[in-house]
Structures are given as C-alpha cells and as structure tokens.
Amino acid sequence: MSSILKDILIRSTTSEVYTRKLIKEKFEVDQPRAHPRPTSAGRWARAVRCHGSRIEPSGLAEPEPGSKLRAQAILTPVSDPTSTTKKRVFTFGKGRSEGNKGMKSLLGGKGANLAEMASIGLSVPPGLTISTEACQEYQQVGKKLPPGLWEEIMQGLKIVEGDMGAFLGDPSRPLLLSVRSGAAISMPGMMDTVLNLGLNDEVVSGLAAKSGERFAYDSFRRFLDMFGDVVMGIPHALFDEKLEDMKSAKGIKLDTDLTASDLKELVEEYKSVYVQGRGEQFPSDPMRQLELAVKAVFDSWDSPRAIKYRSINNITGLKGTAVNIQCMVFGNMGNTSGTGVLFTRNPSTGEKKLYGEFLINAQGEDVVAGIRTPEDIQLMETHLPEAYKELVENCEILERHYKDMMDIEFTVQDQRLWMLQCRTGKRTGKGAVKIATDMVKEGLVDTRQAVKMVEPQHLDQLLHPQFEDVSSYKGSVVAKGLPASPGAAVGQVVFSAEDAEAWHAQGKSAILVRTETSPEDVGGMHAAVGILTARGGMTSHAAVVARGWGKCCVSGCSDIRVNDSEKFVVVEDKVIREGEWISLNGSTGEVILGKQPLAPPAMTGDLETFMAWADEIRRIKVMANADTPEDAQTARNNGAQGIGLCRTEHMFFASDERIRAVRKMIMAVTTEQRKNALDLLLPYQRADFEGIFRAMDGLPVTIRLLDPPLHEFLPEGDLEQIVSELTADTGTTEEEVYARIEKLSEVNPMLGFRGCRLGISYPELSEMQVRAILQAAISLTSQGVTVYPEIMVPLVGTPQELGHQVRLIRAVAKTVFLEMGASVNYKVGTMIEVPRAALVADEIAKEAEFFSFGTNDLTQMTFGYSRDDVGKFLPVYLSKGILQHDPFEVLDQKGVGQLVKMATERGRAARPSLKIGICGEHGGEPSSVAFFAEAGLDYVSCSPFRVPIARLAAAQVVA
Ligand code: PEP
Numbered sequence: 040m041s042s043i044l045k046d047i048l049i050r051s052t053t054s055e056v057y058t059r060k061l062i063k064e065k066f067e068v069d070q071p072r073a074h075p076r077p078t079s080a081g082r083w084a085r086a087v088r089c090h091g092s093r094i095e096p097s098g099l100a101e102p103e104p105g106s107k108l109r110a111q112a113i114l115t116p117v118s119d120p121t122s123t124t125k126k127r128v129f130t131f132g133k134g135r136s137e138g139n140k141g142m143k144s145l146l147g148g149k150g151a152n153l154a155e156m157a158s159i160g161l162s163v164p165p166g167l168t169i170s171t172e173a174c175q176e177y178q179q180v181g182k183k184l185p186p187g188l189w190e191e192i193m194q195g196l197k198i199v200e201g202d203m204g205a206f207l208g209d210p211s212r213p214l215l216l217s218v219r220s221g222a223a224i225s226m227p228g229m230m231d232t233v234l235n236l237g238l239n240d241e242v243v244s245g246l247a248a249k250s251g252e253r254f255a256y257d258s259f260r261r262f263l264d265m266f267g268d269v270v271m272g273i274p275h276a277l278f279d280e281k282l283e284d285m286k287s288a289k290g291i292k293l294d295t296d297l298t299a300s301d302l303k304e305l306v307e308e309y310k311s312v313y314v315q316g317r318g319e320q321f322p323s324d325p326m327r328q329l330e331l332a333v334k335a336v337f338d339s340w341d342s343p344r345a346i347k348y349r350s351i352n353n354i355t356g357l358k359g360t361a362v363n364i365q366c367m368v369f370g371n372m373g374n375t376s377g378t379g380v381l382f383t384r385n386p387s388t389g390e391k392k393l394y395g396e397f398l399i400n401a402q403g404e405d406v407v408a409g410i411r412t413p414e415d416i417q418l419m420e421t422h423l424p425e426a427y428k429e430l431v432e433n434c435e436i437l438e439r440h441y442k443d444m445m446d447i448e449f450t451v452q453d454q455r456l457w458m459l460q461c462r463t464g465k466r467t468g469k470g471a472v473k474i475a476t477d478m479v480k481e482g483l484v485d486t487r488q489a490v491k492m493v494e495p496q497h498l499d500q501l502l503h504p505q506f507e508d509v510s511s512y513k514g515s516v517v518a519k520g521l522p523a524s525p526g527a528a529v530g531q532v533v534f535s536a537e538d539a540e541a542w543h544a545q546g547k548s549a550i551l552v553r554t555e556t557s558p559e560d561v562g563g564m565h566a567a568v569g570i571l572t573a574r575g576g577m578t579s580h581a582a583v584v585a586r587g588w589g590k591c592c593v594s595g596c597s598d599i600r601v602n603d604s605e606k607f608v609v610v611e612d613k614v615i616r617e618g619e620w621i622s623l624n625g626s627t628g629e630v631i632l633g634k635q636p637l638a639p640p641a642m643t644g645d646l647e648t649f650m651a652w653a654d655e656i657r658r659i660k661v662m663a664n665a666d667t668p669e670d671a672q673t674a675r676n677n678g679a680q681g682i683g684l685c686r687t688e689h690m691f692f693a694s695d696e697r698i699r700a701v702r703k704m705i706m707a708v709t710t711e712q713r714k715n716a717l718d719l720l721l722p723y724q725r726a727d728f729e730g731i732f733r734a735m736d737g738l739p740v741t742i743r744l745l746d747p748p749l750h751e752f753l754p755e756g757d758l759e760q761i762v763s764e765l766t767a768d769t770g771t772t773e774e775e776v777y778a779r780i781e782k783l784s785e786v787n788p789m790l791g792f793r794g795c796r797l798g799i800s801y802p803e804l805s806e807m808q809v810r811a812i813l814q815a816a817i818s819l820t821s822q823g824v825t826v827y828p829e830i831m832v833p834l835v836g837t838p839q840e841l842g843h844q845v846r847l848i849r850a851v852a853k854t855v856f857l858e859m860g861a862s863v864n865y866k867v868g869t870m871i872e873v874p875r876a877a878l879v880a881d882e883i884a885k886e887a888e889f890f891s892f893g894t895n896d897l898t899q900m901t902f903g904y905s906r907d908d909v910g911k912f913l914p915v916y917l918s919k920g921i922l923q924h925d926p927f928e929v930l931d932q933k934g935v936g937q938l939v940k941m942a943t944e945r946g947r948a949a950r951p952s953l954k955i956g957i958c959g960e961h962g963g964e965p966s967s968v969a970f971f972a973e974a975g976l977d978y979v980s981c982s983p984f985r986v987p988i989a990r991l992a993a994a995q996v997v998a
C-alpha cells in the first residue's frame with residue numbers, strides 16, 4: 040500500500056470522530072442496566088456532617104432588650120449606585136437593622152442574614168457590617184482603607200456601643216468585638232476571623248473585675264493567639280508551643296485545667312511571641328487592633344487559598360468580602376453558658392427534628408478543635424431549658440420566615456440565647472426532597488416554592504448509587520479528575536475493554552482504566568461498573584457514553600499515568616496493578632483507594648410526589664435520546680414524554696451479522712450491490728423500530744436517518760488486518776477494498792461525508808430506513824399499539840437538501856402504504872445543526888414539520904471547535920477565563936443560543952404549527968433547559984438518566 044494511502048487511512052480512522060464515539064454505545068442491550076431503577080429500600084448514610092464552620096461567639100456585656108437598645112431610624116438599605124457618597128457601613132441590633140436578607144451581594148450572606156434576624160426581633164448581638172463594595176474600593180486604592188470609611192465605621196461603632204452600654208477600650212465598661220468575613224457566596228474557612236478584639240492589659244483587668252480573672256485571661260490569650268496568627272502573620276504553632284509547654288510543665292492535659300494565674304503567665308509568654316515573631320510589641324490600642332483586623336479580613340479576600348477556592352468552585356463576579364464587626368457574647372462563662380450549631384431538620388434524611396451539637400461552657404473554637412465531644416442538641420433541653428425553648432421557637436420563626444430548612448449557630452451566655460448566624464442549610468438529595476414535600480404538607484410553602492427547593496444535582500444523587508459516607512474516605516483519595524458522570528463505583532482495576540467484559544462475565548466488578556476510550560471500548564465500558572480516563576473532557580467519548588448509561592465516570596484525570604500493556608497505573612508514587620480495588624466518585628471526580636461502602640439509589644414516594652408537582656408546573660416537554668427498546672423503557676420510567684432522538688446507526692453494531700451487512704453496503708460500488716446489502720439490514724432495522732414503538736406506545740418517537748461518516752463502520756486496528764477482515768466480510772478483492780478505503784478516507788470527517796449528504800448520495804440508504812420505520816409502524820398499529828413516528832433528516836444546511844429527502848420519504852411512504860394496504864400518520868422534520876440552517880430556518884421550515892436543534896454539532900460549527908479535539912485546549916481556556924464553561928456541556932447562550940432563538944422565530948413565522956425541540960447534550964443540563972424553555976421550544980430531549988433533571992429544571996424556570 041502507498042504510504043500516502045496509509046497516512047490517509049490512519050488520519051481518518053484514528054481521528055476520534057464524535058459521532059463514531061456514539062455509534063456503539065448501547066449495543067449490548069441485554070446486559071443488566073448499569074443503573075438499576077431506584078428502589079425505596081435504598082439506605083442513606085449520614086452524608087452531611089452536622090456543622091461545617093466554626094462557631095464564633097460574640098459580645099460580652101449583655102444588652103438588655105428594650106432598655107439599653109436604642110431605637111434607631113432605619114436608614115435607606117442600599118444607596119443610589121450613582122451617588123458618590125455610597126453607604127458602606129450598615130448597623131444592626133435587636134428589632135432593627137439597616138440591611139436585610141435581600142442584600143447578600145452588598146452585605147455578604149452572613150451580614151445580610153444577621154440584619155434580617157435582628158429586624159425580625161431575634162436576639163442578635165448588635166454590630167455593623169462593612170459592605171463588599173468597601174472591600175472592592177480597598178483593593179482598588181492599593182489596600183488602604185478608602186477615604187471616609189474609618190469615620191463611618193466609628194459612627195457605626197458608636198451605635199453598637201450605645202446599644203451595649205459598653206465601650207471599646209474602656210476598662211470599666213469593656214466591649215469586646217468579633218471581626219468576621221462574609222462574602223455573598225459562602226466560602227467556608229477561606230477567609231479570616233478575629234475574636235475577643237479590644238483586650239489589652241487595662242481592659243483585661245476591668246474584664247477580670249466584672250467577669251472573673253480566669254475567664255478574662257483565657258479570653259486575652261485566645262485573642263493574642265488569633266490576632267497574632269490572622270492579623271500579624273505569626274504562626275499559630277508558636278503560640279501553641281507555649282501553651283503545650285505550660286501544660287506539660289504543670290502536668291495537665293486540658294486547657295480548661297489551667298488556672299487564672301497560669302493564664303496570666305501565658306498571656307505574658309504570648310506577648311513575647313510577638314517580639315520574637317515580628318520584632319514588635321503586640322498592638323495594645325483597641326482602635327488600632329480594629330483597624331488592623333478589618334484590613335486583614337479585606338486582605339484575606341485575595342489570599343491564595345480564597346482565590347483557589349473561588350476558581351475551583353467557579354465563583355466569579357463578586358465584589359469582595361464584607362466585614363461583620365459584632366459585640367462578643369460568651370459561651371464559656373460557666374455551666375449556664377454554651378455554644379452550638381444546628382440544622383432545623385436533619386439535612387441527611389430530611390426528618391423534621393433539630394439536628395445538631397451543643398457544648399456547655401465552651402467557645403466555638405472548642406467545638407472545632409475537638410477538645411471536647413459535643414452533645415446532641417436535644418440534650419440542651421435538660422441543661423438549659425429556657426434557652427432551648429427559645430432556640431426551638433427561633434428555629435420555627437426562621438423556617439417560617441425563610442421558608443426553608445436553616446443552618447444556625449448560636450451561643451448561650453448565662454442562660455440567655457444569642458443567634459450568631461443563620462443561612463439555608465446544605466442538604467443531601469434525599470433530605471432536599473423530603474424537606475420540600477414536608478414543607479408543602481405543613482403549609483409552609485406551596486408546590487411552586489417547593490419545586491425550587493431541590494437542586495437538579497440533588498436528583499442526580501438520588502438516581503445514582505452513592506457512597507455511604509463521603510467524609511470517611513477523604514484520606515484515601517489519590518487523584519482527582521473531572522466529575523464526568525455522577526454516582527459512585529467500586530471495583531477492581533482492569534486496563535482493557537476485553538478484560539472488563541471477561542471480568543464482568545465472571546461476576547466481578549471491574550473499573551476500566553484507560554488513557555482515553557474509543558468506540559471499540561464500549562463493550563468493556565458497559566461491562567465495567569465505572570470508568571476512569573487520564574485524558575478527555577466532559578464531552579469526551581467516555582463521558583458522553585457513561586452519562587448516557589448513567590454509569591459512574593471520572594475523565595481527564597491527569598494525575599494518573601496508565602500503562603495498559605504492563606497493566607498498571609501510576610498515581611504520584613503509588614502503583615495500582617490489575618485486580619486492585621479502587622473507588623470512583625463520579626460526582627466529585629475523586630479516585631479513592633480501596634473498597635468504599637456504597638448505598639443504592641433511592642426513589643421514594645416523596646420523590647414521585649415531588650416530580651408530579653414539577654410536571655404540573657413545567658410547560659416544556661421532556662423527551663429522551665434512546666436507541667434501543669431497553670433505553671426507551673428506562674426513559675419512560677424516568678418520565679420521558681417520547682423519544683426526541685433515536686440514532687439509528689447504533690443498531691448497526693448490535694451484532695456481527697449487522698455490521699457485516701453494513702460493511703457490504705459501504706464496500707458496494709454499484710447501486711445494485713448497495714441495495715442488496717441494505718436488503719439484509721432492513722429486517723434488523725424494522726425489528727428494532729418495532730421494539731422502540733412498542734416501548735413508547737402512545738408517545739412520539741423521532742428517528743434520525745443515518746448520520747455518521749461511513750468510514751466509522753470500518754474495523755479499526757492494523758491496516759492489513761482491516762483489509763483482510765473486510766475482504767472476508769464483503770467478498771471483495773483486496774484491491775477493491777484498498778480503493779474503497781481510499782475513497783472513504785477524509786481529512787476532516789466531522790465536516791465531511793455524513794448527515795443528509797449520505798442519503799442524498801445514496802438514496803437507497805434513506806429508502807431502506809424509511810421503509811423499515813413505516814413497516815414497523817404499520818405492523819405495530821395493527822397490533823393495537825399507538826405509534827407517532829417522526830422521521831428526522833440530519834445535518835441539513837440548505838432547504839434543497841431537506842427537500843430532496845422529504846420527497847424521497849413521502850414517495851417511499853406512498854409505496855409502503857400501498858404494499859401493506861394500510862397507512863400511519865407520520866411527520867418529517869430536520870435537525871438544525873449547521874449554522875446556515877439556522878440562518879435560513881424560514882425556508883427550511885417550508886419543508887419541515889419539526890425542527891430539532893442538534894446543539895452538539897451546532898456548537899461545534901458555531902465555535903469552530905472540533906468536538907473531538909476541544910479537550911486539548913479547553914482546560915487552558917477555562918483556567919484563563921476565556922470561556923466560563925465547556926460549551927459542549929453548558930449552552931453558549933450568547934452565540935449558539937441566539938441561533939436557536941432566531942431559527943425558532945424564523946421557522947415559526949414560516950410555519951406556525953412547527954414543532955421545535957433540542958436533542959444535543961444540552962437537553963439535560965439545567966441552565967440550558969431553562970434557556971430552551973424561555974426561548975419557547977416545545978421540548979428538550981436528553982439521555983434517559985437525565986430526564987428527571989430536565990423535568991425539574993423545566994419546572995424551576997417557570998415556578
Ligand atoms: C447533535 O449534534 O447535537 C446531535 C444530537 O447529534 P450527534 O450528537 O449524534 O451528532
């Protein structure tokens with residue numbers, strides 16, 4: 040063979056063509072489903088730990104509600120953005136506040152909710168919030184407090200001091216402050232906090248006289264440590280060393296065993312740490328302390344860990360962090376004090392019962408540090424009955440007010456309850472559904488509000504197996520890739536598709552580990568319980584195929600090096616060999632060593648109730664992309680209202696006979712040879728369509744005519760072997776095979792001989808498929824099945840292309856109806872995948888009864904990014920902010936979305952009855968579904984496993 044031919048062949052057959060990737064994905068129809076239908080017997084582990092953030096006690100002198108709290112006029116919450124004197128400091132206290140819960144972007148989540156709690160009359164230690172805009176200004180003016188800000192802070196502080204009857208730096212009436220960060224989106228633990236601010240030698244004596252020496256000096260040493268660490272950059276370890284030295288010198292284990300004089304001594308030692316660590320004295324002026332602490336919190340917005348957190352979590356567009364300065368209340372003032380965190384309902388199960396932890400005589404840090412084991416929140420009733428009663432009432436007030444399950448932090452200072460923080464609580468999928476349905480039953484929310492309380496990702500959790508307890512395996516995570524297909528998988532590592540199939544046949548659970556997958560691997564991918572690839576993005580072959588099956592997949596895991604010939608994979612310094620157990624978390628991308636315990640998916644009665652509400656609310660229909668009767672059944676079980684895309688080519692790989700017939704058709708030189716080969720395929724196709732129509736009795740089924748480039752049906756591997764296989768399969772000579780291969784090879788198959796170009800060049804191909812569809816439809820109608828066939832022409836760019844195929848389809852229908860003495864109603868439509876088709880949609884609509892946007896190809900051709908090669912530069916684009924999302928995953932609303940809108944308008948103008956849907960991968964992505972619903976499409980079509988997610992997203996956009 041000529042080297043040029045070889046080169047062409049290699050280029051065309053090794054080019055990972057996306058459509059080819061999809062061809063064989065579902066051919067093993069009789070395998071047990073990777074994703075069993077969820078059962079109500081599913082077990083749920085405690086997936087959410089009680090608390091994620093520290094409790095920060097605040098306030099010392101207890102404000103006496105009503106008397107010491109000065110009534111105050113409510114100022115305008117948000118100043119006019121065009122004004123040059125923007126309000127930057129917002130105070131709050133009992134019964135009044137200058138902010139509210141709607142001001143998260145300006146006050147941060149913590150500040151907005153503190154303001155809200157204060158204004159609805161809950162006991163919140165008085166304080167002030169410096170806005171996120173002030174933080175932005177601080178950064179803009181070169182990390183300096185912008186002009187006038189300090190004066191505004193002082194004015195706010197005066198109000199707080201008035202509320203408290205206590206003053207910062209005043210030894211006779213000492214006021215201590217907490218200074219806490221709080222951005223509009225929670226960034227737990229990423230930014231700074233300083234507690235007990237305001238202490239110095241004079242103030243601590245005053246405090247000791249009022250509240251006892253031990254407490255005063257314990258607060259002072261805590262402040263010196265935290266202030267030194269957070270504000271002055273002196274490592275916490277240096278303070279800790281002093282503490283540990285003292286404990287061992289005194290022969291004690293617990294900090295609480297230190298006496299007042301021990302603590303006094305420790306305070307002096309801590310002060311010396313400042314001199315050692317910074318070469319300067321501890322700043323004893325409380326105002327200076329406050330200024331430095333505010334700056335430190337502002338600075339922490341730009342700390343490397345905060346920047347990294349925002350980049351990992353895709354948090355963009357925020358102005359900065361707010362600073363909450365609040366008077367301290369103390370949970371460590373003896374056995375009538377304490378501190379705790381709770382969720383108003385169980386975040387894991389959704390059960391309506393307070394769920395949390397509580398520590399008597401403690402500060403929040405003690406809970407976090409694990410010095411003592413917190414008690415169940417219910418026990419607080421025995422220790423502090425009055426405070427507990429008020430806490431329960433507050434939980435009810437907050438749930439009624441926020442209409443959601445809340446996450447609360449509180450402190451009890453000498454029997455009196457203080458609310459330190461509230462926010463809507465994070466929850467598992469199971470918890471979310473139960474909370475939403477219960478709250479409707481309780482009359483707290485209506486079904487429209489309830490539908491918004493469950494996130495699409497929550498449904499993902501419910502429909503895939505999950506790990507019992509994600510917190511327990513953290514130490515065994517060895518690598519992280521892309522969360523390509525959610526769920527959890529536990530299995531033994533194999534390195535080839537054949538091995539995965541063989542191991543599966545022996546009843547073993549295999550995880551297929553590949554550098555990347557190709558269509559040849561689909562058998563093994565199907566047999567494996569999970570897939571891990573070193574390369575490839577969220578739309579790589581492995582990701583798309585796995586998602587279609589609902590199978591767990593981690594792709595693009597660049598931390599691993601796969602050696603499939605020697606059957607091992609290297610992760611950092613670890614070598615994992617064939618047969619070793621690993622676990623994959625497809626929802627986070629984590630690769631975990633060993634066998635982690637799994638919980639099966641759970642479809643509860645609540646979920647069904649909830650989904651029925653979503654269905655009542657949504658207007659856009661949800662169909663499924665399904666190619667086999669089994670997939671069709673799964674889609675139906677998941678609530679699909681029909682099939683929006685049946686890719687006929689997938690059936691060609693279902694057996695050796697079929698693929699042999701396909702190859703004969705490809706190798707055919709004359710029309711007659713081709714027709715003979717197609718005659719062999721016809722019965723197979725008809726039987727497949729019958730199965731699908733039967734599964735979708737009463738619902739529409741959209742069948743697409745053949746789309747991928749023909750060379751994708753050729754065998755892969757060594758050229759000589761391919762040629763000998765083809766010669767044997769098709770009965771042609773080697774020369775003929777070579778000649779045909781050369782003719783079929785393409786430089787860019789994605790833009791080559793595919794789509795309607797095939798049916799126009801080889802009309803007999805479309806004829807066979809249309810015949811099979813209509814024969815199946817008539818035969819099933821005669822058996823009492825209600826069929827709504829819709830025949831779809833792919834990759835149309837001009838009305839003439841579609842016109843050609845429409846005439847062909849109608850002519851075949853006429854013949855089939857005559858031959859069979861019966862007819863069926865059917866529709867003919869087209870995919871809109873080529874930008875030109877969108878531009879001339881009005882002309883195309885004259886020929887089409889329906890449009891289905893193929894947004895995979897439309898994205899490819901609009902951006903000019905190959906679906907196969909985008910993975911090479913996409914990570915760079917995402918990390919440099921050139922793209923915000925992978926456009927093959929999340930619809931590009933500004934570009935591709937505009938083509939969708941324009942084609943919809945133009946199409947409907949030409950044919951008002953035009954039915955319009957979308958069947959690209961975006962049909963199951965929530966933000967894209969919302970866009971399609973708002974653009975007025977009639978349906979979205981997505982993989983059977985994403986159908987519930989699309990149903991929910993479609994409801995949320997109109998709820
Ligand atoms: C599309 O292009 O969006 C589509 C659904 O077709 P395929 O992915 O099969 O090219």
Ligand code: MG
Nearest residue numbers: 872893895896
């Ligand atoms: Mg396409």
